[in-house]
Amino acid sequence: MKINTxxxxxxxxxxxxxxxxxxxxxFAALTVTPQLLHxxxxxxxxxxLQLKPLLFGDRTIHPHATDVVQLxxxxxxxxxxVVPVMVRTYVKQKPERYIKHVYLIIDENPSPFGVKFxxxxxxxxxxxxxxxxxxxxxxxxxxxxxxxxxLWMDSAMVYxxxxxxxxxxxxxxxxxxxxMRLKTDAILANAGEAVPAELMIKHPQITGMSTxxxxxxxxxxxxxxxxxxxxxxxxxVDFTISENPVFRFxxxxxxxxxxxxxxxxxxxxxxxxxxxxxxxx
Numbered sequence: 001m002k003i004n005t006x007x008x009x010x011x012x013x014x015x016x017x018x019x020x021x022x023x024x025x026x027f028a029a030l031t032v033t034p035q036l037l038h039x040x041x042x043x044x045x046x047x048x049l050q051l052k053p054l055l056f057g058d059r060t061i062h063p064h065a066t067d068v069v070q071l072x073x074x075x076x077x078x079x080x081x082v083v084p085v086m087v088r089t090y091v092k093q094k095p096e097r098y099i100k101h102v103y104l105i106i107d108e109n110p111s112p113f114g115v116k117f118x119x120x121x122x123x124x125x126x127x128x129x130x131x132x133x134x135x136x137x138x139x140x141x142x143x144x145x146x147x148x149x150x151l152w153m154d155s156a157m158v159y160x161x162x163x164x165x166x167x168x169x170x171x172x173x174x175x176x177x178x179x180m181r182l183k184t185d186a187i188l189a190n191a192g193e194a195v196p197a198e199l200m201i202k203h204p205q206i207t208g209m210s211t212x213x214x215x216x217x218x219x220x221x222x223x224x225x226x227x228x229x230x231x232x233x234x235x236x237v238d239f240t241i242s243e244n245p246v247f248r249f250x251x252x253x254x255x256x257x258x259x260x261x262x263x264x265x266x267x268x269x270x271x272x273x274x275x276x277x278x279x280x281x
Contacts, residue, residue, distance in 0.1 A: 045139055047107045055103070055113075056151060061143060065152035069102070069144035077160025080134045082242045087142050089126040093119065093194075093252070099126035101145040106240060108138030110207075114240035117249075122232045124194025124252030131242040133207070134160045176202045178271035182261050194250040199223065199261050201246075201271070207239040220245055222264045227277070228257030253279050 043049065043063070052061070062068075072086040091099050102117040119126045126144065134140075141155040179202040184195055201220060208217040219239040225232045232251045251259060256278050263271040 045107045047112055048105070048139065048141070051105065051107075051112055056143075059149070059151055061151040061153050063153050063155070065144070066154055068152040069099070069142055069154050071140065071142040071154040071156050073140055073156050073158050075156075075158065077134055077158055080160035083132050083134055083158065083160060084129070085132055085140065086129045087127060089144060091126065091144075091146070093121045093123045093126060095121045098123075098147050099144045100147045101143075102126055102128060103141075103143040103145070104130075104132070104240075105141045105143070106132060106134060106138050107141070108136045109133070109240055110135055111238050111240060113238055115238065116236045118234040118236075120231050120233070122227060122230050122252050123250055125250040127248075127250055128233075129246075129248035131246055132240050133242055134158060136160075177204070178202060178263070178265075178269060180261060180263065180271060180273035182259060182273040182275045184259065184275070184277060192252070192254065194252050195277070196248060196250055197225075197259060199225070199247045199249075199273075200244065201263055202244055203265065205239055205241060205243045205245065217266060219266050220263055221266045223247065224262045225249065225251070226260045226262075227251045227253060228255070229260075232259075253277060255279055 043052075067090055069090070070088045072088065073083065077083045085104065087102060087104070089099055089102075091097070093099065098121050099119050102119065104114040104117075105112050106114050114132055115130065117126075117128055132140075137157070137159040139155050140158050141153055143151055143153045145151050181200040182197065184197045201223075203220050204218065205220065206215045206218040208215060217239060220237050220241065222237060223233075223235040223245075225234075233249050235247060237245070256276075258274055259277050260274045261272065265271075
């Protein structure tokens with residue numbers, strides 16, 4: 001078993017409901033020391049074997065593709081409602097060759113399809129970080145789809161339970177619903193260098209499965225990020241993403257501009273946040 005470690009900063013069968021099928025169509029706060037654990041056979045899961053052809057048809061998926069994409073998670077989730085996940089990629093985002101989509105899948109979740117990131121050359125790097133819920137111990141897998149359609153996967157086994165049905169700390173009527181913070185790790189950057197950014201969204205991410213109160217599902221459905229009005233990244237999201245979602249990503253400025261995030265939730269509520277950014281020559 002190969003184990004890699006990296007510092008990370010971010011804090012039962014498949015149910016193909018109509019909502020889940022619709023999602024297929026549309027398609028930090030914690031510091032941990034994660035472990036990367038490769039399963040001997042990444043296809044050895046019944047839910048994944050059902051989901052795989054729905055998402056990718058009969059296309060070949062290259063396993064253990066850590067020269068393209070690498071998944072970092074903790075082997076055991078201290079809190080299954082907030083499990084940090086980090087994806088590192090090793091392909092430069094150039095117009096002629098880049099990672100177009102990054103899929104995050106949790107095989108044993110009620111809705112295994114967690115999030116689909118759509119990347120562009122404006123991303124600079126296709127690395128992403130977020131926090132997810134886990135209802136039971138499960139393989140977690142990340143799949144990178146290149147702009148030529150090829151598919152590359154890394155996977156890990158994570159032990160944790162009860163994250164999707166855990167009590168929520170707030171409700172959909174919270175006055176802070178939709179408030180966002182959009183920040184970068186630098187005020188100035190050299191033109192042509194990919195810059196890390198973080199988007200934090202105040203949202204209860206209600207799954208409808210909570211054990212303390214019955215509520216209708218209400219969760220962030222889509223995130224769109226632009227720089228200078230050019231698309232950087234889109235995330236099609238399910239309730240798998242933890243309460244108060246956090247996304248870390250990169251963008252590639254080629255001059256002064258405005259970084260803008262647009263968020264739409266499952267109730268069609270819309271939120272927006274902007275921040276100015278400057279480059280140095």
